[in-house]
Amino acid sequence: MTRYRVRVDIIPRRGLLNPQGKAVADALHTLGFGGVGSVSIGRHIVIDADAPDERAALHSVREMCERLLANPVTEDFEVASVEPALS
């Protein structure tokens, strides 16, 4: 068993109103970042978990996303990285 660190992004589904993102986009415009089109705010989750190999770690985290971490009605998820956890 190796301990892996898996980073996963939970992203609001495109097309759904994300008022949190809109509030931040408005603030960025106020700060002069005129190029900002849209902002959407989701969640970044870091999981340290033991698994026999990287593939198994990924498989397990995907299942966690499907069952709990992401809402299939409103959110998508993407595994951002997987690497051995150093500490």
Place this chain on the structure above:
Amino acid sequence: MKFGIVTFPGSNCDYDAYHAVMDVLGETAVYLWHKDHDLQGADVIVLPGGFSYGDYLRAGAIARFSPIMREVVAHASRGGPVLAICNGFQIACEAQLLPGALLRNASLQFISEMVTLRVESTATPFTQEYDPGQLLRLPIAHGEGRYTADTATLDRLEGNGQVVFRYVDAHGTSNLGANPNGSSRHIAGIVNEHRNVLGLMPHPERAMDPLLGSIDGLALFQSLLERVSA
């Protein structure tokens, strides 16, 4: 008739529901702890409002995996009535007892106020004591009540008469100005296909006594009495 009111860590409307059942309706209520596995013979299950598990991750996401929820889902699949109010509505959606999801209010504000609703369907065990199109005044108190589902689901809900309550203005017209949270099609409450699970953001249990400014929630509980004793 016996109401089983589920208490999750962070539930805060369980006592309101208990009071509504015991003191206003004069029926029996029991609290069901989230770790229990037994519904204690309750005829109706109430998933009350609050902030179960601090609403960490998403509102209702963690509560749906509480041990008691396995029994609640079994009760619902046997056709037993489940009344899911506010946080309970969020939990019922997460548990897939109801379709769709509840997102952050479009205004980003937590809103605590009286709203006007129109009864869209009286063909449910929760609304048979209302008149079709009747306007109700009920309180809301939520930050994440924006009901959302994909277009096909919304069309199906409308087509099957599963939209039970809609936010309207004082004249009974649904419009953006009367919709406190930006919900799809101004939806405030829906039932499942079998009409035995009702989820709604407003609080009928807090509108049972003239002292609280409205008694429009009373007929919802009386509807359930009619159904079960019938």
